[in-house]
Amino acid sequence: MISLSESEEDEEEDAAALDARIAAIEAKAARLRAKRAKTAGAADVKPKVSPGPPFDWEGRPPIDKGKRVYIDFDEEGAEEEEERMLEREKLEKEDRERNVVVL
Secondary structure: OOOOOHHHHHHHHHHHHHHHHHHHHHHHHHHHHHHHHHHHHHHOOOOOOOOOOOOOOOOOOOEEOOOOEEOOOOHHHHHHHHHHHHHHHHHHHHHHHHOOOOO
């Protein structure tokens, strides 16, 4: 009869435990691949639902001015507001440039 030392027995147990763990991981990977294959076609299908543009309380559509969209304005009022906002941005930029500290 062949007698194995304690360290050899531990190594065999460790190898058996690792083999069992590898088999479990491979089985889990196979299940995940199968699940991914089932749902691959369904993931690409997305419903095309988009709300309409927001209208103001009088039913007027929004007015798009590039950076900003105006709601609750008529065309003339939106143009005036846009000019006011552009002037405000210009003044803020000048103020920032005036307060620049050069190091």
